[in-house]
Amino acid sequence: MDKHTDLLVVGAGVLGLATAFVAHERGQTVRVVDSDERPVGSSIQNFGHACFTGQADDAQDVADRARAGWLRSATAAGFWAGQPGTYIPAMTEAEAQVLHELAAHRGPGQVTLLSGRAVGEALGHPDLGALSGAHLPRDMRVDPREAVPRLARWLAGEGVHLAWRTHVTAVGDGVVSTNRGEYTADQVVVCPGFGLDRLYPEIAERHGVRSSTLVMQLIDRPAAVPADLAMLTGTSLTRYDAFTAMPSAASLRAEIAEREPDLVRHTANLMVTGLADSLLVGDSHDYSQSPEPFIDEDVSALLLDRATTYLGIAAPRVRQRWLGRYADSPSTNLVLEQPDPRTTVAVVTSGIGMTLSFGIAELALAGAPVPAR
Numbered sequence: 001m002d003k004h005t006d007l008l009v010v011g012a013g014v015l016g017l018a019t020a021f022v023a024h025e026r027g028q029t030v031r032v033v034d035s036d037e038r039p040v041g042s043s044i045q046n047f048g049h050a051c052f053t054g055q056a057d058d059a060q061d062v063a064d065r066a067r068a069g070w071l072r073s074a075t076a077a078g079f080w081a082g083q084p085g086t087y088i089p090a091m092t093e094a095e096a097q098v099l100h101e102l103a104a105h106r107g108p109g110q111v112t113l114l115s116g117r118a119v120g121e122a123l124g125h126p127d128l129g130a131l132s133g134a135h136l137p138r139d140m141r142v143d144p145r146e147a148v149p150r151l152a153r154w155l156a157g158e159g160v161h162l163a164w165r166t167h168v169t170a171v172g173d174g175v176v177s178t179n180r181g182e183y184t185a186d187q188v189v190v191c192p193g194f195g196l197d198r199l200y201p202e203i204a205e206r207h208g209v210r211s212s213t214l215v216m217q218l219i220d221r222p223a224a225v226p227a228d229l230a231m232l233t234g235t236s237l238t239r240y241d242a243f244t245a246m247p248s249a250a251s252l253r254a255e256i257a258e259r260e261p262d263l264v265r266h267t268a269n270l271m272v273t274g275l276a277d278s279l280l281v282g283d284s285h286d287y288s289q290s291p292e293p294f295i296d297e298d299v300s301a302l303l304l305d306r307a308t309t310y311l312g313i314a315a316p317r318v319r320q321r322w323l324g325r326y327a328d329s330p331s332t333n334l335v336l337e338q339p340d341p342r343t344t345v346a347v348v349t350s351g352i353g354m355t356l357s358f359g360i361a362e363l364a365l366a367g368a369p370v371p372a373r
């Protein structure tokens with residue numbers, strides 16, 4: 001392939017590769033450039049949870065496109081994309097009320113209310129003692145350690161040129177300068193994730209973009225807990241836009257602040273997803289431009305204790321701990337800007353990039369205006 005392509009994508013995380021995938025489907029010539037030698041960013045550090053129903057009403061069109069993109073790319077590239085939906089146990093009246101309101105708002109195709117017993121059984125813990133619960137049937141799962149590397153390999157096999165260990169130093173008007181020379185393209189989509197500040201400091205500053213760091217753990221999965229599990233809990237209902245838009249969200253927030261002050265102090269979104277023989281457990285949130293690299297053992301222990309209580313796991317064996325990192329903004333979920341007519345900068349600035357990237361890829365390629373938060 002020569003130095004010119006129809007499209008050049010900066011960043012081989014899920015957003016960059018989703019953009020490359022959609023452009024390749026459309027018959028464009030594509031090059032993807034990444035500083036690292038393989039995907040090691042946010043896109044492999046996460047839960048592999050595509051939480052379409054949890055997104056705001058005005059993001060549902062993007063969520064539908066994203067869902068379709070995951071299914072097409074999984075079929076093409078041969079990675080697992082499960083459709084088990086998300087289970088949410090309601091342990092208090094306040095949690096049950098928010099789920100009830102969302103079910104009434106979205107309807108049974110998006111939210112099915114469950115008995116406490118049924119949600120416990122779905123989690124592999126029938127004696128959980130939940131008051132009630134909900135199932136979000138449209139939500140999906142991938143294995144984050146498999147999906148993005150597989151997609152990269154498949155794209156390379158299809159003739160998309162992946163330039164690894166190639167650090168982009170400047171982009172302008174179809175010219176991309178790197179530490180290994182220059183490339184040109186008719187269109188450039190820049191998806192640097194939490195690296196935005198290094199390439200476009202003015203854009204990052206305008207949106208207050210910083211890093212969010214999250215304490216994560218991988219534990220053994222007992223046979224009773226499903227391998228394709230996706231479980232959200234009460235703290236999740238105070239984070240995702242669909243739930244926080246419900247009338248009872250404020251009283252739930254107050255109730256959790258009183259009942260679980262430690263989780264609230266660490267800005268937790270207590271959730272668990274399953275893999276073949278393990279469970280991904282998280283998470284806390286800390287915000288900084290230059291995060292501390294250290295994992296706080298008290299935070300790990302807190303998250304592990306609460307998560308395993310939900311699942312009835314008495315003696316969890318921790319296999320791995322890590323500090324995940326993603327780009328965050330206090331003012332928007334998505335930075336989508338065109339610094340010049342050939343360049344689009346796209347960064348998901350909330351923990352929803354695995355959910356929405358295939359839909360955002362279509363917006364980035366169209367240079368479309370940003371949908372409301």
Ligand SMILES: Cc1cc2nc3c(=O)[nH]c(=O)nc-3n(C[C@H](O)[C@H](O)[C@H](O)COP(=O)(O)OP(=O)(O)OC[C@H]3O[C@@H](n4cnc5c(N)ncnc54)[C@H](O)[C@@H]3O)c2cc1C
Pocket residue numbers: 010011012013014015016033034035036039040041042043044045046047048049050051166167168169191192193194195196198199214216282283324325326347348350351352353354355356
């Ligand atoms: C612990 C954790 C849990 C999460 N859970 C979920 C979840 O359950 N559901 C969900 O939807 N989302 C979740 N997220 C968020 C999701 O992972 C991110 O939003 C998404 O992965 C961002 O993808 P990306 O492609 O923008 O970034 P990345 O995957 O970080 O990719 C960016 C790439 O750009 C490259 N790059 C940067 N600068 C340059 C440069 N100058 N030159 C060349 N290359 C460059 C980097 O090397 C990197 O490979 C979670 C995130 C974390 C950390």
